Amino acid sequence: MLEAGYVLGAVADGLFVAEGPTVDFYGFPYPTRMVVARLEGGELWVWSPIELSEALRQEIDALGPVAHLTTPNRIHHLFLGPWKEAYPDAKLWAPPGLAKKRSDLTFDGELGDAPPGAWRGQIEQVVFRGSPFMQEVVFFHRASRTAVFGDLIENFELSFVDEHWKG
Numbered sequence: 672m673l674e675a676g677y678v679l680g681a682v683a684d685g686l687f688v689a690e691g692p693t694v695d696f697y698g699f700p701y702p703t704r705m706v707v708a709r710l711e712g713g714e715l716w717v718w719s720p721i722e723l724s725e726a727l728r729q730e731i732d733a734l735g736p737v738a739h740l741t742t743p744n745r746i747h748h749l750f751l752g753p754w755k756e757a758y759p760d761a762k763l764w765a766p767p768g769l770a771k772k773r774s775d776l777t778f779d780g781e782l783g784d785a786p787p788g789a790w791r792g793q794i795e796q797v798v799f800r801g802s803p804f805m806q807e808v809v810f811f812h813r814a815s816r817t818a819v820f821g822d823l824i825e826n827f828e829l830s831f832v833d834e835h836w837k838g
Contacts, residue, residue: 679730683815685709687734691721694749703749706819707734708794708812714738716790717761718810718819719747720754728757737761739789741782743821744807745769751776762789767798767806782808 679687691703706718715731716739731737737758742748745768755763755776762779764787770778780787786796795811810819 679707679727679734683812683817686812686815686817689721689727689730691750696746707731708790709735710738710790710793714789716741716794717754719743719821720750722750723753723757739764739787741808741810742766742769743809743819744805745772746805747821748773762787766808 679689682688685708687707689705689707691705693700693702695701703721704719705721708716708718710716713735715735715737717731717737718741720740720742721727737754738761740751740754740758740761741764742751744766748769751763751773752775755761763776765773765776765778765781767781767783770776770781782796782798784797785791786794793813795813796808799807799809805822807821809821811817812819
């Protein structure tokens with residue numbers, strides 16, 4: 672796991688991850704993490720954007736133009752507004768239910784089982800349904816054979832658990 676500090680780390684060719692700040696979720700601290708994929712045309716696909724610092728923005732801008740802002744479910748929305756302000760030409764994609772929850776944002780479309788044409792064939796997706804609590808869009812970066820999950824599969828460092836969730 673990368674340390675929070677908004678430094679992008681490459682996990683595969685054209686696929687990057689950055690750790691963000693810890694946020695409060697109903698009284699529990701949770702770490703934040705984002706994924707960035709470079710699409711075939713050089714544009715960037717950003718999954719679950721974290722807090723946008725100037726340092727992170729410089730790193731992102733060095734990779735290419737941000738074209739798509741996505742999030743896996745209704746609870747990964749905290750930083751979508753600032754990212755859309757910073758990258759007004761980027762398309763904003765909502766998972767099921769988020770557009771209704773965040774009526775202050777204008778979404779370009781709702782994600783379903785078929786990916787939009789802009790990343791079709793490069794990043795696959797499917798909506799996980801059946802939970803009474805949430806639906807989540809799961810993504811698969813074909814080139815690196817990497818699955819990108821949000822809250823369906825959570826992975827916490829033992830040090831984070833020891834520090835924040837003792838007992």
